[in-house]
Amino acid sequence: MRIGVFICWCGSNIGGVVDVPRVVEAVSALPGVACCSDYKYMCSEPGQEKIRRAIAEHRLDRVVVASCSPRLHENTFRQVLAASGLNPYLLEMANIREHCAWVHQQEPAKATAKAIDLVRRAVAKAGKLEPLHSAAIPVTRRALVVGGGVAGMQAALDIAEAGYQVVLVEKEPSIGGKMAMLDKTFPTLDCAACIITPRMAAVARHPAIKLLTHAEVTAINGYVGNFKITVRQKARSVDYDKCTGCGICQEKCPCTVNSEYDQGLGTRKAIYVSFPQAVPNKPVIDRAHCRRFTRGKCGVCQQVCPSGAVDYAQEDVLFEEEVGAVVLATGYDLFDWTRAYGEYGYGRYPNVITGLQFERMNNANGPTGGKIRRPSDGGVPENVVFIQCVGSRDEAKGKEYCSRVCCLYTAKQARQVLEKIPGAKVHVFYIDVRCAGKAYEEFYQDAVARGACYIRGRVSKIYPTGDKLMVRGADTLLGRPVEIEAGLVVLATAMVPGAGGAELARLAGVSTGKDGFFQEIHPKLRPVESSTAGIFLAGSCQGPRDIPDTVAHAGAAAVKVCALFARGEIITEPVVARINERLCTGCLACRLVCPYRAVEPKSIPARGGAPERTVAVVNSGLCQGCGACSATCRSGAIDLAGFSNEQLLAEISALCH
Amino acid sequence: MQLAYYPGCSWETSGREYDLSARLAGGKLGLEFIEIKDWNCCGSSAGHSTSRLLATALAARNLALAEKMGLDLTAPCASCYQRLALARHDLLADGQLRKQVNRITGHTFHGNMRVRSILEVVASLGGEHIAARVVKPLRNLKVAAYYGCLLVRPRAVQVDDPENPQMMEKIMAVAGAEVLAWSHKTECCGTSLAMNNDQLALPLVAGILEAASLSGADCIVCACPLCHFNLDYRQKKVNRVLGTGYQLPVFYFTQLLGVALGLEPGRLGLFDHFVNTKPVLQLVS
Ligand SMILES: Cc1cc2nc3c(=O)[nH]c(=O)nc-3n(C[C@H](O)[C@H](O)[C@H](O)COP(=O)(O)OP(=O)(O)OC[C@H]3O[C@@H](n4cnc5c(N)ncnc54)[C@H](O)[C@@H]3O)c2cc1C
Numbered sequence: 003m004r005i006g007v008f009i010c011w012c013g014s015n016i017g018g019v020v021d022v023p024r025v026v027e028a029v030s031a032l033p034g035v036a037c038c039s040d041y042k043y044m045c046s047e048p049g050q051e052k053i054r055r056a057i058a059e060h061r062l063d064r065v066v067v068a069s070c071s072p073r074l075h076e077n078t079f080r081q082v083l084a085a086s087g088l089n090p091y092l093l094e095m096a097n098i099r100e101h102c103a104w105v106h107q108q109e110p111a112k113a114t115a116k117a118i119d120l121v122r123r124a125v126a127k128a129g130k131l132e133p134l135h136s137a138a139i140p141v142t143r144r145a146l147v148v149g150g151g152v153a154g155m156q157a158a159l160d161i162a163e164a165g166y167q168v169v170l171v172e173k174e175p176s177i178g179g180k181m182a183m184l185d186k187t188f189p190t191l192d193c194a195a196c197i198i199t200p201r202m203a204a205v206a207r208h209p210a211i212k213l214l215t216h217a218e219v220t221a222i223n224g225y226v227g228n229f230k231i232t233v234r235q236k237a238r239s240v241d242y243d244k245c246t247g248c249g250i251c252q253e254k255c256p257c258t259v260n261s262e263y264d265q266g267l268g269t270r271k272a273i274y275v276s277f278p279q280a281v282p283n284k285p286v287i288d289r290a291h292c293r294r295f296t297r298g299k300c301g302v303c304q305q306v307c308p309s310g311a312v313d314y315a316q317e318d319v320l321f322e323e324e325v326g327a328v329v330l331a332t333g334y335d336l337f338d339w340t341r342a343y344g345e346y347g348y349g350r351y352p353n354v355i356t357g358l359q360f361e362r363m364n365n366a367n368g369p370t371g372g373k374i375r376r377p378s379d380g381g382v383p384e385n386v387v388f389i390q391c392v393g394s395r396d397e398a399k400g401k402e403y404c405s406r407v408c409c410l411y412t413a414k415q416a417r418q419v420l421e422k423i424p425g426a427k428v429h430v431f432y433i434d435v436r437c438a439g440k441a442y443e444e445f446y447q448d449a450v451a452r453g454a455c456y457i458r459g460r461v462s463k464i465y466p467t468g469d470k471l472m473v474r475g476a477d478t479l480l481g482r483p484v485e486i487e488a489g490l491v492v493l494a495t496a497m498v499p500g501a502g503g504a505e506l507a508r509l510a511g512v513s514t515g516k517d518g519f520f521q522e523i524h525p526k527l528r529p530v531e532s533s534t535a536g537i538f539l540a541g542s543c544q545g546p547r548d549i550p551d552t553v554a555h556a557g558a559a560a561v562k563v564c565a566l567f568a569r570g571e572i573i574t575e576p577v578v579a580r581i582n583e584r585l586c587t588g589c590l591a592c593r594l595v596c597p598y599r600a601v602e603p604k605s606i607p608a609r610g611g612a613p614e615r616t617v618a619v620v621n622s623g624l625c626q627g628c629g630a631c632s633a634t635c636r637s638g639a640i641d642l643a644g645f646s647n648e649q650l651l652a653e654i655s656a657l658c659h
Numbered sequence: 660m661q662l663a664y665y666p667g668c669s670w671e672t673s674g675r676e677y678d679l680s681a682r683l684a685g686g687k688l689g690l691e692f693i694e695i696k697d698w699n700c701c702g703s704s705a706g707h708s709t710s711r712l713l714a715t716a717l718a719a720r721n722l723a724l725a726e727k728m729g730l731d732l733t734a735p736c737a738s739c740y741q742r743l744a745l746a747r748h749d750l751l752a753d754g755q756l757r758k759q760v761n762r763i764t765g766h767t768f769h770g771n772m773r774v775r776s777i778l779e780v781v782a783s784l785g786g787e788h789i790a791a792r793v794v795k796p797l798r799n800l801k802v803a804a805y806y807g808c809l810l811v812r813p814r815a816v817q818v819d820d821p822e823n824p825q826m827m828e829k830i831m832a833v834a835g836a837e838v839l840a841w842s843h844k845t846e847c848c849g850t851s852l853a854m855n856n857d858q859l860a861l862p863l864v865a866g867i868l869e870a871a872s873l874s875g876a877d878c879i880v881c882a883c884p885l886c887h888f889n890l891d892y893r894q895k896k897v898n899r900v901l902g903t904g905y906q907l908p909v910f911y912f913t914q915l916l917g918v919a920l921g922l923e924p925g926r927l928g929l930f931d932h933f934v935n936t937k938p939v940l941q942l943v944s
Contacts, residue, residue, distance in 0.1 A: 343822075344820060344821065344822020344823050345822050348822070348823060350840070465842030465843070465870070466842060467842075467870075467873065468873070
């Protein structure tokens with residue numbers, strides 16, 4: 003065995019604490035070590051060259067690099083081995099930065115001793131390393147996109163434009179998401195509908211996109227490149243092949259329901275199309291409200307339908323789709339302030355509304371035809387108060403985080419009030435105004451210049467006085483309490499993960515952060531990849547973001563999907579669990595602990611003609627090499643390649659010497 | 660139900676009607692209040708604004724005495740309730756403090772009792788229990804229930820929602836009154852500022868009176884002697900200084916409950932208030 007050891011100074015990160023020459027000296031004396039050297043930055047090109055040269059010169063067959071965490075540069079050094087003709091898995095790393103120099107800065111002597119121990123451990127393991135080989139698995143070149151908001155549509159269109167098939171699943175009867183509810187959008191004030199409705203039509207028309215609305219994903223099985231998805235098409239009670247979208251059914255339906263799309267400010271019928279530009283532009287029956295379903299009476303829509311499309315007997319349909327990649331784009335919901343903010347009336351005052359309700363009211367398509375009105379009496383509010391950070395940046399009642407879009411949309415809405423209601427007064431209560439974004443600060447300044455009065459402080463109470471509301475808060479710049487009379491109060495409520503996100507995360511096996519948004523695997527370098535290979539994230543389901551950022555994020559997710567499809571096959575990581583069937587007793591304890599659902603039972607013929615017996619098998623496409631099964635296995639039948647029991651024991655005994 | 664009863668310092672003075680009515684109404688409802696022998700100051704006001712340790716020790720002695728009786732403690736006064744409950748909370752949370760305080764008081768407090776405001780005690784009897792004993796429903800009476808700050812804050816000892824509490828509403832509704840939704844239930848009444856800073860305190864009192872009048876209330880019901888003092892006694896001064904003309908009687912909830920339970924108004928101290936209560940009481944009879 004000829005092991006080469008390379009110790010990195012990492013500038014002064016390691017070298018400033020650990021006595022590197024001392025480590026080199028100690029390690030050189032270890033059995034099996036053919037050469038040991040150090041360098042300022044082992045990961046740099048000269049550092050890599052040093053390793054390549056040593057491999058050739060000393061005919062090394064194993065390499066140990068002592069530097070930073072393997073998460074950072076294991077791959078870099080594996081490439082160095084590969085370039086020198088060595089199997090890349092004959093590399094072992096010792097983390098003497100995060101695990102040593104950084105945490106023991108005050109005790110350099112002990113840190114040096116620990117570094118020597120860590121390298122000795124790595125050398126012991128290196129002596130036991132075996133070459134490992136990756137395999138190639140073919141990829142199904144078809145993507146599933148879950149959620150048809152602007153993020154999902156962007157991802158679907160980008161993937162489809164690249165020439166791959168897409169299945170887009172949206173839970174609502176129409177695609178469009180929240181953007182389809184907005185009036186104008188900051189910072190350009192272009193009309194949301196003018197941007198989003200053509201995109202919706204493009205999605206529906208695209209030959210490579212299979213659009214499934216009023217549908218949900220109920221199972222995601224398989225692994226990167228080879229997922230099996232189960233979709234439930236919820237019963238629409240309307241046969242879309244026959245329906246022409248004429249709209250007579252909606253007109254005649256006798257049952258009126260609060261409209262979700264209008265955020266409760268307007269109504270719809272029990273058989274309905276969410277909004278006039280909906281895609282698809284055909285109705286569904288809301289069975290929870292329809293009289294036919296709740297009371298067994300009525301049937302008007304069926305009678306008036308000229309094409310006989312209404313079908314009360316329609317049932318949910320389950321079917322399977324095979325895809326190679328999944329994009330989650332399920333968006334956000336708004337924090338339910340009515341449960342938390344008693345000081346704003348717990349939702350008892352009709353003239354206290356949310357920003358999204360304001361959008362509906364301000365929208366030409368909305369319940370007031372675009373006029374800003376008091377919901378209580380339809381009057382024109384001359385004083386409008388906006389309150390930012392309702393539920394955001396409020397640990398006591400809501401969320402700790404900033405929702406990122408509210409400062410800008412509040413500025414937008416303030417402007418809209420000033421434009422639409424001549425002589426109106428607008429006050430905005432804020433904690434900070436956060437306008438990081440291209441042309442955002444200018445946009446906010448413009449609202450101020452037009453007369454929006456910003457007050458730094460929080461509102462402690464809203465109470466009715468006659469037909470007006472009194473808004474009491476603190477002006478923390480003046481150090482004084484203020485009271486402002488208002489006809490309408492608009493709350494910028496926090497963005498929270500979409501309802502059902504947790505269930506979807508469970509189905510897809512992706513992790514969520516502490517606030518419930520889907521978690522990216524690396525906040526900077528891998529912002530659209532989830533913890534499960536082949537499942538990508540797009541838009542505000544990963545964290546609050548506005549439309550420009552959502553679209554960029556979705557585009558990035560699409561590129562990752564396309565890159566996977568373009569390769570056509572995936573090279574599997576060989577660090578996976580292997581089961582020795584001779585030792586396996588078939589207890590399947592490993593299956594219970596596997597977080598990736600990679601273990602399954604299998605029957606094999608037993609020896610000597612005895613009946614078949616069960617053993618566990620590992621699906622190497624799903625296995626992520628965490629080692630939980632191996633640690634659980636009672637009969638020692640499972641070895642994790644690259645972390646075998648024998649290798650680990652060698653490490654432990656090296657450390658115990 | 661037996662409870663250790665802590666009357667508090669206002670029981671024979673400004674809060675006399677509260678004490679009287681609480682004992683009488685409680686009796687009708689099957690609550691047996693046993694006065695804590697040798698009780699002392701709860702540690703509020705002067706105590707807690709001087710020294711936290713002093714305030715905690717004063718309260719702790721009462722807690723320990725109640726614990727020896729083997730009973731939960733109840734106090735009518737909101738300020739007593741808050742002091743005693745907070746002291747209990749602090750003592751349970753901090754073993755070190757408990758040791759220190761036990762040494763000071765010479766009574767060991769273990770923490771095996773609860774502190775409950777009388778409002779909470781009555782509310783927890785349940786609507787049916789109370790309704791069964793109502794003999795003279797408060798028909799025609801519109802009440803605005805006023806909680807002030809002490810019963811609903813801070814979170815650790817709050818008896819009800821701090822923004823829209825409902826306990827008094829429920830009791831008054833069972834007693835047959837019409838309860839009103841109004842805005843100033845938990846606003847500050849000015850408390851002791853009324854003694855030294857009229858300029859600040861009077862507008863606070865006026866704000867509450869205004870909101871109650873606007874809501875159409877015939878009277879205010881409260882559960883705190885200090886709130887009562889500020890709203891009732893200072894109403895005249897508010898009218899004089901701010902040029903208003905309020906005539907809003909202010910009752911303890913136990914007084915009106917007592918009426919509904921058939922107790923004689925005179926015994927409940929209903930005629931001992933500063934604002935004339937007769938016109939409003941006529942509405943009921
Ligand atoms: C009041 C307000 C005003 C705003 N104004 C602006 C503005 O002016 N400019 C701007 O840039 N941004 C603005 N925004 C932000 C903007 O709404 C978001 O950036 C954008 O909507 C995010 O898009 P999305 O696709 O990620 O999420 P969403 O729009 O929430 O779309 C998610 C979609 O997924 C669907 N879905 C959810 N769960 C499932 C599931 N389990 N299965 C299938 N489908 C599912 C939903 O039904 C929805 O159609 C505003 C936000 C608010 C609240």
